[in-house]
Amino acid sequence: MGLLTVGHGSDDRVALGTRLTAAGIDLLVDVRRFPGSRANPDVRREALAGWLPEAGIGYRWEERLGGRRRLARDEPVADGWWTVAQFAAYAGHTRTPEFAAALDEVLAAAAGATVAVLCSEYVWWRCHRRLIADVAVLGRGVAVGHLMPDGRVAAHRPADGARPGDDGLVHWPAPRVDQVTWSTRTPAGGQPMEG
Structure with a gap:
């Protein structure tokens, strides 16, 4: 069946529940390392565990997939393709x-049911769900779709x-210098830079 990802953003229980039900x-597997929200009480772990089953959707918190990881202070960065430290840490x-x-x-559950992993970012490319999806697709051969705020699946x-x-x-290694493509920048005068 594959795996879906979803970000709750500012959705309340009605909006999020409608998106999940329509899909x-x-x-729903919560992959937030700290599953709370000061701004949105409907997406706190305790709240989700209460109202999702009422909507016919199972809920599970999976801390082991949670983001917000940190690189060790003196550890070399193995995944230098990522320019954001928390993504590089999560890659490891x-x-x-x-x-x-x-x-x-999670993938075993997804083999027999429609499963989505949840985090807070609306869009997957700004979230550690992106790395979870990379591993599912490239490392496990499982198709992944992202449930977008408008209900589409990308x-x-x-x-x-x-x-x-x-x-x-x-792995997400740093690109070799000979693989980097540099774009031509246009300075304030409007002419492309030489060299």
Whole structure:
């Protein structure tokens, strides 16, 4: 069946519930490391665990897939394609046994039901759901779609820097200098820069 991802954004229980129901979601797996919200009480862990089952949707919090990871202070960055430190840190987390076990459990559930992983960002490309999707597609061969705020499902396109490794894991190495393409910049005078 594949896997879906969804971001709750500012949706209240009615808006989010409508999107999830319209998409046929059977189980929502919360992948926020800290599943709370000061601004939106409807998406707090306790609230979701209460109102989602009333709407016929199962709920599970999966801390092992949670974002907000940090790079170790003196550890070299193995996933240099990411320019945001938290994404680079999460990329490393995707290669841990903890992450692998949690993702395998979610994908096993998705084999027999319509499952979505939830985080707060409306759009997947600004969220660690992007990396979860990269690993599902490239590392596990599972199709992933992103449930957009307007209800459309966008097929996941792995990050340009994502590479399946010989170890069976996904890596996002820094591009080699000879692979970097530089765009021509136009300064204030309107003429392209030379050289």
